[in-house]
Amino acid sequence: MKKLKFEQMCKRACKLAKTLKSRKDVLIVTHVDADGITSGAIACQSLINAGIECKVVFIKQLDEGAIEKVADTGKFVWFTDLGSGQIDLIEKHGVECIITDHHVPLRRVGYQLNPHDFGVDGSCEFGGATSTYLVARYMNRANRNLSSLAVVGCVGDLQDFRSGKLLSYNRLILKDGVKEGVLEITRDIRLFGKQTRPVYKMLEFTFDPFLPGLSGSEEGSIKFMTSLSVPPKEGELWRRWIDLKRNEKIRITSALVKLLMKYCYPLSSIERLVGEVYILKEQPEGTELKDAMEFSTLLNATARYGYEDVGLDVCLGVCKSISSSRFEKALKRARVLLQNHRRNLSEGIKLVDEIGITELENIQYFHAGNAIMDTIVGIVAGMYFSKANLEKPIIAFANTDDGVKVSGRATQRLVELGVDLSEVMRIAAEKVGGKGGGHCIAAGATIPKGSEEKFLKEVDRIVGLQIRS
Ligand code: C5P
Ligand code: C5P
Numbered sequence: 001m002k003k004l005k006f007e008q009m010c011k012r013a014c015k016l017a018k019t020l021k022s023r024k025d026v027l028i029v030t031h032v033d034a035d036g037i038t039s040g041a042i043a044c045q046s047l048i049n050a051g052i053e054c055k056v057v058f059i060k061q062l063d064e065g066a067i068e069k070v071a072d073t074g075k076f077v078w079f080t081d082l083g084s085g086q087i088d089l090i091e092k093h094g095v096e097c098i099i100t101d102h103h104v105p106l107r108r109v110g111y112q113l114n115p116h117d118f119g120v121d122g123s124c125e126f127g128g129a130t131s132t133y134l135v136a137r138y139m140n141r142a143n144r145n146l147s148s149l150a151v152v153g154c155v156g157d158l159q160d161f162r163s164g165k166l167l168s169y170n171r172l173i174l175k176d177g178v179k180e181g182v183l184e185i186t187r188d189i190r191l192f193g194k195q196t197r198p199v200y201k202m203l204e205f206t207f208d209p210f211l212p213g214l215s216g217s218e219e220g221s222i223k224f225m226t227s228l229s230v231p232p233k234e235g236e237l238w239r240r241w242i243d244l245k246r247n248e249k250i251r252i253t254s255a256l257v258k259l260l261m262k263y264c265y266p267l268s269s270i271e272r273l274v275g276e277v278y279i280l281k282e283q284p285e286g287t288e289l290k291d292a293m294e295f296s297t298l299l300n301a302t303a304r305y306g307y308e309d310v311g312l313d314v315c316l317g318v319c320k321s322i323s324s325s326r327f328e329k330a331l332k333r334a335r336v337l338l339q340n341h342r343r344n345l346s347e348g349i350k351l352v353d354e355i356g357i358t359e360l361e362n363i364q365y366f367h368a369g370n371a372i373m374d375t376i377v378g379i380v381a382g383m384y385f386s387k388a389n390l391e392k393p394i395i396a397f398a399n400t401d402d403g404v405k406v407s408g409r410a411t412q413r414l415v416e417l418g419v420d421l422s423e424v425m426r427i428a429a430e431k432v433g434g435k436g437g438g439h440c441i442a443a444g445a446t447i448p449k450g451s452e453e454k455f456l457k458e459v460d461r462i463v464g465l466q467i468r469s
């Protein structure tokens with residue numbers, strides 16, 4: 001069955017690759033997050049390799065205004081990591097295009113590669129970058145080395161979150177990368193910052209899962225290490241995870257497992273602590289680019305703040321298709337943005353601690369007002385599951401220029417119980433004159449200011465229905 005579906009998807013990818021190759025000039029329109037940037041970079045690099053002119057533009061929300069602008073260019077468009085939810089608008093404005101996306105599509109069309117059209121889950125089996133990569137792969141065999149960027153995109157989209165590794169079709173592209181010699185799969189602790197941060201900082205800044213006594217505490221994290229006879233420093237230098245000896249890593253990992261067991265964490269979140277880690281073999285040791293998880297966060301740190309071009313340059317630099325000075329400059333800028341991003345996330349978590357989370361019958365919510373940016377409120381909401389009730393989806397609000405941004409996050413367990421936030425956001429937003437969509441487990445919307453209460457009521461009602469049915 002799976003093989004058959006893959007064959008069908010490859011056939012579609014092959015057809016779309018042919019369409020692209022018949023063009024001289026293509027406009028790539030992509031999404032402002034890690035898998036949007038990697039998708040854009042994969043598309044761009046494969047067109048460059050084919051000698052086709054191209055340009056990448058980033059779009060936060062593909063609404064009618066944005067599509068009109070795209071249509072006005074008169075160019076052939078490659079939509080990546082978005083577009084499937086806007087097929088009607090794309091057709092209404094007569095945009096000639098192909099789409100490689102993984103969001104729930106409005107309907108089936110022959111010019112898109114979307115896993116849902118083939119009965120495949122777009123939130124854990126097949127990401128937006130996977131979709132884009134598959135087309136690139138059929139444009140030219142040499143594009144297989146772009147699989148490392150596709151894996152970074154998948155990880156950025158949390159496709160590996162549930163099982164601690166990439167599954168299904170995402171795994172097939174991972175294997176491409178291993179075969180090409182650009183990726184390596186290792187088993188390790190799945191915390192952020194193994195390559196670049198001192199171990200105590202890595203622990204201190206882990207909020208997902210929340211590590212009692214360590215998360216948010218520098219002193220607690222350092223004490224934890226010394227109590228396990230793992231010196232935090234070597235000479236004057238703070239040791240990173242990659243600097244530790246194997247038995248030191250094991251001591252820390254098992255102590256973390258014990259800690260979470262002591263605090264009665266669900267088995268699933270304890271199991272997720274260790275899993276697969278994807279290494280970009282050609283990148284220098286000790287940099288953000290070496291580890292797919294760190295790489296994707298670096299990209300999110302650019303995109304979520306309106307500096308997608310910086311992230312794109314980092315990806316193109318990795319493909320060696322821009323000058324090394326431009327690459328270095330982008331990397332330096334991205335690192336500054338990353339520090340800013342980390343600060344914002346930890347301040348976001350603290351803010352939710354302060355304002356608290358309100359539980360309704362079937363959901364829980366917080367309203368960040370102007371205190372958390374609309375572009376990261378969803379990340380904060382997802383991270384907050386480490387502290388909040390795991391039995392109810394989290395709905396988060398943040399003000400934007402054109403209304404109120406909503407981000408919804410569920411857990412895998414809730415999805416298994418029937419929760420589909422993509423449907424919830426779409427229906428509830430429409431009810432109050434807004435627009436929404438996304439995935440079962442993570443979705444978002446924009447609604448008019450002042451409609452939050454009515455919206456919440458509707459969300460609470462629909463989630464209740466989904467769980468009961
Ligand atoms: O638009 P896009 O699909 O790329 O955005 C997906 C977002 O959903 C990611 O930023 C990620 O935070 C979230 N997500 C999640 N859990 C998943 C899959 C995605 O929270 N299993
Ligand atoms: O912004 P956030 O990370 O919460 O988005 C979660 C998911 O919901 C993403 O896949 C995004 O593309 C989708 N979304 C949407 N319509 C919106 C806002 C978000 O489809 N208005």
Ligand code: ZN
Nearest residue numbers: 035081128157
């Ligand atoms: Zn995506």
